[in-house]
Amino acid sequence: MPEEMKLFNGRPEDISDRLPREVRTYDLLDSLGIKYLRTDHERTDTMEECNEVDAILGVVICKNLFLCNKQKTSFYLLMMPGEKKFKTKELSAQIKSSRLSFANAEDMLKYLDIEPGSVSIMGLMNDKDHAVQLLIDEDVLKDEYLGCHPCVNTSSLKMRTEDIITRFLPAVGHDYKSVKLVGED
Secondary structure, three states: OOOOOOOEEOOOOOOOOOOHHHHHHHHHHHHOOOOOEEEEOOOOOOHHHHHHHHHHHOOOEOEEEEEEOOOOOOEEEEEEOOOOOOOHHHHHHHHOOOOOEEOOHHHHHHHHOOOOOOOOHHHHHHOOOOOEEEEEEHHHHHOOEEEEOOOOOOEEEEEEHHHHHHHHHHHOOOOEEEEOOOOOO
16 A cells, blocks of 8 residues: 555546546546545555555445355345455345355456456446345444445545435435344354
8 A cells, every 4th residue: 555645525637547437436426416535545455455545534445245146146235344254144044045155257347347356336336237236234324434446446435325325326226225244153
C-alpha cells in the first residue's frame, strides 16, 4: 500500500486511465445523487490489505463473496463483515440451498462484470437479467456507512448504507435478503 493514500469526494477528475466498469460505477452513483468518498490504492487481494484502506475511509469494507449452488443454477452475492468467518452450512440453512461453493471467475465476469478481488455490490448494476441474489449479513445493515470497490480493486468507496438500500438497489432492480451469520466454530 502506498504511504500517501488520500480521500477524495466523488469520482476522479481524470478518468482516461480508468476501466469502463469503474467509470460506469461513478456515472450511476452520480446520476442517482449518491454521495461517496473515494480513495485510490494499489490492488487489494487480502482482507489485511483492505484493512489499511478501511483506516483511510473510516469504514469497514465488507467481505464480498460470489457463491453458487452445485448445479450453477443459483448465484449469490454475500456481503458480510470482514472479521467473520464464512461457514457454508450456516448460510445454506438460511437460504435453503445446499452445496454452496465459490463461483468461478468466468461466472463473476459473466454476471457482474467483475474480476476476482474486485467483487462488490456495485457489480449488481451489470446483472441485467437479475441472476444474482444479494444476501447481506444483518451486521452490515446496522452500520451507517459501508465500503466497497467500484468494480475494480484499485479504488474503494465509502457511502451511506441507506443510500445503497433505498436508492442504488432499486435503480439496478435488485432486492436483498438479510441473513444472520455467527461465523464462529
